[in-house]
Each structure stands twice: as structure tokens, then as C-alpha cells.
Amino acid sequence: MKTLRKKTSLVAILACVLAFIVTGALAADPLPAWNDGKARQSIVEFVQRVTTPGGKDFVPVPERIATFDNDGCLWAEQPMYFQALFVFDRIKTLSGQHPEWKTQEPFASVLKGDMKGALAGGEHALLEMVMATHAGMTTEAFEQIVSDWIATARHPVTKQPYTEMVYQPMLELLDYLRANDFKTFIVSGGGIEFMRPWAEKVYGIPPEQVIGSSIKTRFELFDGKPVLVRLPEINFIDDKAGKPVGIQQHIGRRPIFAAGNSDGDLQMLQWTTTGSGARFALLVHHTDAKREWAYDRTSHIGKLDKALDEAQAKSWTVVDMQQDWKRVFAFGN
Amino acid sequence: MKTLRKKTSLVAILACVLAFIVTGALAADPLPAWNDGKARQSIVEFVQRVTTPGGKDFVPVPERIATFDNDGCLWAEQPMYFQALFVFDRIKTLSGQHPEWKTQEPFASVLKGDMKGALAGGEHALLEMVMATHAGMTTEAFEQIVSDWIATARHPVTKQPYTEMVYQPMLELLDYLRANDFKTFIVSGGGIEFMRPWAEKVYGIPPEQVIGSSIKTRFELFDGKPVLVRLPEINFIDDKAGKPVGIQQHIGRRPIFAAGNSDGDLQMLQWTTTGSGARFALLVHHTDAKREWAYDRTSHIGKLDKALDEAQAKSWTVVDMQQDWKRVFAFGN
Numbered sequence: 001m002k003t004l005r006k007k008t009s010l011v012a013i014l015a016c017v018l019a020f021i022v023t024g025a026l027a028a029d030p031l032p033a034w035n036d037g038k039a040r041q042s043i044v045e046f047v048q049r050v051t052t053p054g055g056k057d058f059v060p061v062p063e064r065i066a067t068f069d070n071d072g073c074l075w076a077e078q079p080m081y082f083q084a085l086f087v088f089d090r091i092k093t094l095s096g097q098h099p100e101w102k103t104q105e106p107f108a109s110v111l112k113g114d115m116k117g118a119l120a121g122g123e124h125a126l127l128e129m130v131m132a133t134h135a136g137m138t139t140e141a142f143e144q145i146v147s148d149w150i151a152t153a154r155h156p157v158t159k160q161p162y163t164e165m166v167y168q169p170m171l172e173l174l175d176y177l178r179a180n181d182f183k184t185f186i187v188s189g190g191g192i193e194f195m196r197p198w199a200e201k202v203y204g205i206p207p208e209q210v211i212g213s214s215i216k217t218r219f220e221l222f223d224g225k226p227v228l229v230r231l232p233e234i235n236f237i238d239d240k241a242g243k244p245v246g247i248q249q250h251i252g253r254r255p256i257f258a259a260g261n262s263d264g265d266l267q268m269l270q271w272t273t274t275g276s277g278a279r280f281a282l283l284v285h286h287t288d289a290k291r292e293w294a295y296d297r298t299s300h301i302g303k304l305d306k307a308l309d310e311a312q313a314k315s316w317t318v319v320d321m322q323q324d325w326k327r328v329f330a331f332g333n
Numbered sequence: 334m335k336t337l338r339k340k341t342s343l344v345a346i347l348a349c350v351l352a353f354i355v356t357g358a359l360a361a362d363p364l365p366a367w368n369d370g371k372a373r374q375s376i377v378e379f380v381q382r383v384t385t386p387g388g389k390d391f392v393p394v395p396e397r398i399a400t401f402d403n404d405g406c407l408w409a410e411q412p413m414y415f416q417a418l419f420v421f422d423r424i425k426t427l428s429g430q431h432p433e434w435k436t437q438e439p440f441a442s443v444l445k446g447d448m449k450g451a452l453a454g455g456e457h458a459l460l461e462m463v464m465a466t467h468a469g470m471t472t473e474a475f476e477q478i479v480s481d482w483i484a485t486a487r488h489p490v491t492k493q494p495y496t497e498m499v500y501q502p503m504l505e506l507l508d509y510l511r512a513n514d515f516k517t518f519i520v521s522g523g524g525i526e527f528m529r530p531w532a533e534k535v536y537g538i539p540p541e542q543v544i545g546s547s548i549k550t551r552f553e554l555f556d557g558k559p560v561l562v563r564l565p566e567i568n569f570i571d572d573k574a575g576k577p578v579g580i581q582q583h584i585g586r587r588p589i590f591a592a593g594n595s596d597g598d599l600q601m602l603q604w605t606t607t608g609s610g611a612r613f614a615l616l617v618h619h620t621d622a623k624r625e626w627a628y629d630r631t632s633h634i635g636k637l638d639k640a641l642d643e644a645q646a647k648s649w650t651v652v653d654m655q656q657d658w659k660r661v662f663a664f665g666n
Contacts, residue, residue, distance in 0.1 A: 062539055139581055183541070196585045206395055207585030208516070208541075217581060219574040219600055226603045228581055235582075241552040248472055248550060248561055249568075250583060252529045252540030267552055270559045 030176040033169040033327040039282075040324065042317045043173065046280045050256065051180050057278040059256055061181045066257035067247060067268060068174070070188035070195060070212075072302040073261045073284050074203060075166040076155075076329075078293040080115070081301065082162050083190050084126075086149055088115065090133035098132075107132075131232035134191065135215055139228040146197045163202045164331035169319075170284075171330060173259075174203055182257065185209045187247055189239035189264055193230075211250045213238045239264045244271035256280065266307040269316065281316035283307060288322040292329075363509040366502040366660040372615075373657065375650045376506065379613045383589065384513050390611040392589055394514045399590035400580060400601060401507070403521035403528060403545075405635040406594045406617050407536060408499040409488075409662075411626040413448070414634065415495050416523050417459075419482055421448065423466035431465075440465075464565035467524065468548055472561040479530045496535045497664035500617075502652075504663060506592075507536055515590065518542045520580055522572035522597055526563075544583045546571045576601035589613065599640040602649065614649040616640060621655040625662075 034040040050059040071077040091101070091110045101107035106125040109117030119126065134142065155165055174184050186195060186205055192212030199205045214235040217228045238246040244267050247255065258265070258272035261284040269281040285304065286295050296304040311318050321328065367373040383392040404410040424434070424443045434440035439458040442450030452459065467475065488498055507517050519528060519538055525545030532538045547568040550561045571579040577600050580588065591598070591605035594617040602614040618637065619628050629637040644651050654661065 062533070065541075192582075192585070200395070208398075208583065210585060214582065217578050219577045219604070221603075226577065226600065226607050228577060228604075244552045244559065244561060245550050249525075249547065250541065252525070252543060267559065270554075271552070271561075274559050 030179065031169065031172050033172055033325060035324055035326050037324050039317050039319045043176075043280075043282070046257070046278065047177070047180050050278050059277065063253065063256065064177075064180070064182040065185065065251060065253060065255040066177050066182045067185045067187040067211075067251075067255040067259070067272070068170070069260040069262070069265045069268070070186050070190055072286065073167075073259055073265075074170050074174075074186070075162065076292065077302050078295070079157065081190070082155075082165070083194050085156070086146070086153070086194065087129050087133050088118070089149060089153060090145070091129060094133070127234075131215070134194075135230045135232035137230055138222075139193065139217060139230060142193055142230055143197050146194055150198050158329075158331075160329070160331050163198055164329065166202060166330045167284075167325070168327050168330050169325045170259075171203070174205070177257065178204065183209065185211060185247075185251060185255075187238065187243050187258075187268060188212045189237070189242075192238070211238055211246045213242075241267045243268035247271065258282070259284070260307070261286065262302040262304050263307045266310060269307065270310075273314065273316070281311070281314075282319060283311050283316060284319045285321060287320050288325075288328065290322075292321060363512065364502065364505045366505055366658060368657055368659050370657050372650050372652045376509075376613075376615070379590070379611065380509070380513050383611050392610065396586065396589065397510075397513070397515040398518065398584060398586060398588040399510050399515045400518045400520040400544075400584075400588040400592070400605070401503070402593040402595070402598045402601070403519050403523055405619065406500075406592055406598070407503050407507075407519070408495065409625065410635050411628070412490065414523070415488075415498070416527050418489070419479070419486070419527065420462050420466050421451070422482060422486060423478070424462060427466070460567075464548070467527075468563045468565035470563055471555075472526065472550060472563060475526055475563055476530050479527055483531050491662075491664075493662070493664050496531055497662065499535060499663045500658070501660050501663050502658045503592075503617075504536070507538070510590065511537065516542065518544060518580075518584060518588070520571065520576050520591075520601060521545045522570070522575075525571070544571055544579045546575075572597045574600045577604035580604065591615070592617070593640070594619065595635040595637050596640045599643060602640065602643075606647065606649070614644070614647075615652060616644050616649060617652045618654060620653050621658075621661065623655075625654060 031040055049055060049057040050064065052058060068074055071081050075082070088110050091107055095101050095111055101111060106118040106121050106129055150162060153162060154160065155162055158165065177184055184205055186199060186209065188195060190212050192210055192214045195212055196207040196210050199210050200207065216231045216233045216235040218231055220227055220229055236242065236246065243265065247268065254275040255272045256275065256278065257280045258268050259282040260269060273279040273281045283304065286293055286302065288294060295302060296308060364373055382388060382390040383397065385391060401407055404414055408415070421443050424440055428434050428444055434444060439451040439454050439462055483495060486495060487493065488495055491498065510517055517538055519532060519542065521528060523545050525543055525547045528545055529540040529543050532543050533540065549564045549566045549568045551564055553560055553562055569575065569579065576598065580601065587608040588605045589608065589611065590613045591601050592615040593602060606612040606614045616637065619626055619635065621627060628635060629641060
């Protein structure tokens with residue numbers, strides 16, 4: 001009888017330890033870089049609603065799709081989209097093979113360090129620079145180029161690696177959603193193959209869950225070895241009205257949660273919030289000139305105007321970066 | 334002491350029961366519809382190689398990507414691609430709204446039940462029929478049309494629902510791969526939005542893991558409500574050299590396992606098998622005129638000629654349906 005009692009109490013102790021661990025895990029704050037305000041509360045409240053079994057807003061796991069813009073939403077986009085900085089770096093690197101670039105715009109301006117001049121030619125000049133740096137190699141060669149660049153390049157202002165210029169609160173939000181069985185996707189105007197090489201390591205988002213703009217590729221046998229060659233021809237622009245199109249193409253069902261930060265995300269948020277059942281839309285509002293940058297309605301990059309009006313009219317969650325975030329960047333700022 | 338001994342033996346008994354259950358689970362045949370031949374052995378051997386931790390061919394879970402053709406590989410494709418039969422059914426259904434079809438080819442032939450006549454106009458006629466039945470509605474309306482059709486339509490020969498015309502051994506193979514942490518994808522020349530409404534229920538493959546041919550869509554606000562309208566314009570043909578392109582677009586990494594059944598799958602199998610590390614390619618060879626259909630090098634549908642030669646030259650696994658499959662269809666034939 002005595003032994004049995006000993007055994008019983010051992011089991012009881014183990015049960016207590018287990019209960020403590022489980023309770024501890026549940027109680028641990030999943031969003032420590034977020035201040036306790038309306039934005040954070042609206043997120044937690046939504047996630048609880050859609051994950052409570054038997055609740056009226058319960059959403060089955062396969063339908064828990066969350067989509068995130070990248071530039072200005074998961075990582076910074078100032079003083080210029082990071083992919084544009086990649087383009088400029090590549091032009092400098094490749095200039096040895098292109099002596100004609102010394103006198104040919106927009107390349108000449110880039111080589112002189114005059115970024116404003118480089119962009120003066122508008123969309124046509126930009127496209128020319130993108131094609132000169134993104135096309136004409138195999139998919140595998142391009143992946144290597146991006147991987148090498150992202151491993152060594154530094155942000156012009158903070159001198160941090162670009163992969164440290166990601167928002168700590170958004171990393172926590174991605175983790176929090178995945179811990180609640182959401183499948184997280186990137187839906188960005190940026191290049192799909194520019195993001196894939198590092199998105200899994202940095203965001204925990206695998207290549208098959210990255211959606212972005214793309215150029216065409218062609219399958220070829222090169223010395224009997226199959227390759228995919230990147231062609232200087234636009235395939236798809238995943239921006240504005242293109243975002244719901246890209247979502248349907250890649251995911252095939254409507255997200256129940258979407259996050260963005262600019263007018264380029266408006267249609268994604270409209271598409272997300274007008275499905276049936278519980279829906280959530282979030283806008284990151286860049287209000288923190290001290291820790292990050294402050295810009296919205298008149299900015300050339302990440303313009304947030306119409307989407308801000310619609311967010312206010314429709315009570316979407318607007319994150320005030322200065323108020324709502326305890327910490328901004330992954331590197332600790 | 335006596336109590337302790339009793340407890341000990343109870344634990345021992347429980348351990349034995351547990352061991353029995355675990356061993357039983359491991360021993361249970363994951364591929365019961367497959368005969369024990371070279372094809373089955375090559376599959377099991379490959380899966381064991383890539384999933385054995387520490388083994389020289391071990392593949393980390395995120396890279397365990399498996400792609401499957403659909404028509405003739407996961408479900409049957411005779412006497413005609415099932416999507417073509419869907420097109421003919423839709424033309425009949427819609428003919429009331431199109432009195433002009435009574436005299437206008439290829440529609441007139443379809444309405445007379447003359448399928449050969451309907452297809453006599455070649456690719457142009459086919460495209461016209463596809464657009465008349467697949468475009469001009471929202472993505473949600475089309476999903477409903479496909480769901481309704483697949484729930485009620487019957488195969489012209491077996492009189493079974495099309496979702497029963499799937500190959501039992503291939504369903505087992507999908508399950509077996511997923512039990513070994515593979516992510517399974519469809520990569521089909523068929524319409525992506527024709528497969529998505531039923532692929533999850535029938536194959537366990539969610540919409541975001543279905544890759545196929547597509548038409549363009551446009552985002553619109555219709556009475557203030559966002560919709561995606563399906564346009565009568567080809568977006569992407571996911572066949573032959575298009576398959577590796579589609580794989581890169583949607584998955585962004587090369588599969589390590591691919592299965593097909595026709596020359597339309599050749600480039601997918603080439604792309605899959607020429608990556609580094611262990612790779613697996615499978616061809617379903619339709620050799621069973623009694624339980625299914627027998628066709629290969631000269632067939633108009635599912636022509637298997639060049640890919641069969643390459644499979645033999647490169648020792649890919651060729652499944653002889655008659656020899657290798659104990660059972661063919663999900664409905665039990």
C-alpha cells in the first residue's frame with residue numbers, strides 16, 4: 001500500500017510538472033515586441049475567434065491562409081526598395097563586361113552613383129535595369145547571385161545586413177499565426193525569385209509560399225542538361241489589382257488574414273475582407289521617424305493614401321509603428 | 334514489494350502492448366494495391382534512402398517535394414480527357430442560351446453527340462469550346478460549376494463518378510509519401526481551377542499544391558464587391574516544357590520525386606532527375622486492356638513514346654499496370 005502511494009504521488013508530481021510546462025507555454029507572451037494596444041488586441045482577439053472549436057467564427061485549419069506584403073510590411077523599404085539597391089549593385093558588378101554602360105543611360109548614372117538620375121527615365125529605364133540584371137541566366141545561377149548578395153550587402157543607412165532590416169513584431173506575428181495553424185504566404189510586388197533564396201531562413205516561409213512579380217522562363221536542354229533560362233520579358237506583376245490575381249493563381253483560395261502597408265496592398269485587403277466569415281486586414285503605418293521612417297500619403301515609395309482611408313472607413317487594424325511596436329527591427333533597434 | 338512487482342509487470346505488459354501496436358503499424362503494408370515487383374520495390378527503397386537520418390541520401394523534410402501528373406497518372410483519361418467531357422456537358426447545358434450553336438461548329442457537332450466532328454477543327458475549335466465554357470464568369474461561379482458537375486456526372490463507360498476513376502495504387506502512393514513527410518503536388522496540363530474544387534477531398538492535395546493550365550483573370554469591383562473575372566485568354570499551358578516552368582513558378586524548388594504517364598511529362602521527369610542527390614522518376618504504363626485501357630506510342634490521348642524510351646535508357650521506374658497493380662480503380666475494379 002505504501003509503495004502504491006509513493007507511485008501515486010510520483011505520478012501526481014509528474015502531472016503537476018507537465019501542467020506547469022503546458023500552462024507556462026500558453027501564458028508566455030507570443031507578441032513581446034508589441035505594446036498592449038488596440039492593434040495587438042485586435043490580432044489576438046481575431047486569432048482566438050477563428051481557432052476556438054465550436055465557436056461561431058471557427059475556421060478549419062486548411063482555410064487558415066494568411067498573406068503578407070513584403071516591402072514596408074515585413075522588412076523596410078527606405079531609402080529605396082531593397083531590390084532596387086540590388087539592381088544598382090549588380091550594375092556596378094557587371095559593368096566590367098559592359099563598357100558601353102559608361103555612356104549609356106540609365107546605367108551611366110548608376111555607375112556615377114547618381115540614383116536620382118538613374119531613375120529619371122521612369123518605368124522604361126527601371127525595366128531596362130531590371131532585365132539587364134535579372135535575365136539572361138539560369139534560375140539556379142540567379143538564386144546563387146541573390147544568395148551571395150544578401151549574405152554580404154549592407155543597408156546604406158543602418159549598415160545592417162538587409163535580413164536584419166526585418167520587423168521584429170511582424171516576425172512574431174508570423175510565428176504566432178503559424179502556432180495557431182495558419183499557413184503564411186508572402187504576396188509582394190517584389191521579384192518572386194529575389195525573395196525565395198532567403199525567405200525561408202528569415203521569415204520561416206518556404207519558396208512554395210512566396211508569391212511575387214516574375215519574368216518568363218524557358219526550359220532548355222543545355223549540353224543535354226535541363227535548365228530554366230530567365231528571359232527579359234515580364235511574366236506577371238504582383239501589385240495592386242495583380243495581388244488578388246496572384247493569390248488565386250498560387251493559393252486558389254481566399255486568405256482570411258492579410259497584412260500590407262501601402263496602396264499596392266489595397267486590392268489584396270479588399271479581396272481578403274469580403275469573403276464570408278471572420279476576416280482580418282492589417283496595415284503597417286510608418287509613423288516612426290526616429291526608429292524607422294515616417295511616410296504615407298505623399299511618399300514615392302510605399303505610398304499609403306487610399307488604403308488608409310479605406311482602413312479607417314472599414315475599421316481595419318492600422319498599426320501605428322511608433323505607438324504599437326516596442327521594438328522595430330530584428331537587429332534590436 | 335508484492336505491489337511493486339504487480340506494478341512492474343503491469344508496466345511490462347503495457348510496454349509489450351505498445352511495442353506490438355508500434356511494430357504492427359510499421360509492418361502494415363502502406364501499398365496494399367501494389368504487387369510485390371520491381372516498381373513497388375524501387376519506390377520503397379527510394380523513400381527509405383531519402384528518409385534515413387544520417388544516410389548518405391538523406392533529404393531534409395522541406396526538400397521532399399513530389400509532383401504528380403493528373404490525367405492518366407492519378408485518374409483515367411479514356412475514352413477522352415475528363416475535362417473535355419466536362420466541356421461537352423457544359424455546351425449542352427448552355428445551349429439554351431446560345432441558339433446560334435445549333436448551326437455553328439464545333440458546337441453543332443457537340444449538340445448532335447458527334448465528338449469526333451467537334452474535335453475535327455483541331456486546336457482552334459478546342460480552344461473556342463474551352464473559352465465558351467471556362468471564361469466569362471467569376472472564379473467562385475466557376476468553382477461552383479465544377480463542383481456541381483463532378484458531384485453528378487458519370488463516366489461514359491464505367492458509369493462511375495469521375496472521382497472514383499482514380500487509381501487506388503496512386504492514392505496509396507500519395508499517402509505513403511506524405512506519411513514520410515513529402516509534400517505532394519499535382520502538375521497537370523489540365524485546368525488548375527478544374528482540379529482544385531475536388532483535389533483536396535479526392536487526393537488529399539490542397540488547392541495551393543495544384544499546378545495546371547490557366548486562363549487570365551481580372552480583379553474588378555462589381556457593385557462594390559471584389560470579384561475575379563475569368564477572361565477568354567490563355568495565361569499558361571502547363572504541359573511538356575511548360576511543366577518545369579510551372580513547377581518553378583509555383584514551388585520554387587526542384588522536386589525529388591515525379592510521376593507521369595505520357596510524353597507531356599518528359600520534361601518534368603528530366604528536370605526532376607537531373608538535380609543533385611537521390612531522385613526518382615515514375616511512369617505509369619497503361620498495359621491493362623481488361624481492367625483499364627492499353628495504349629502508349631500511337632495513342633492520341635496520353636501518348637507515351639519518347640518518355641518510354643528515355644525511361645528505359647535512364648532506368649526510371651515504369652509501372653506495368655497489368656503486372657504491378659493488384660487493383661486499379663478506387664471503386665474496386
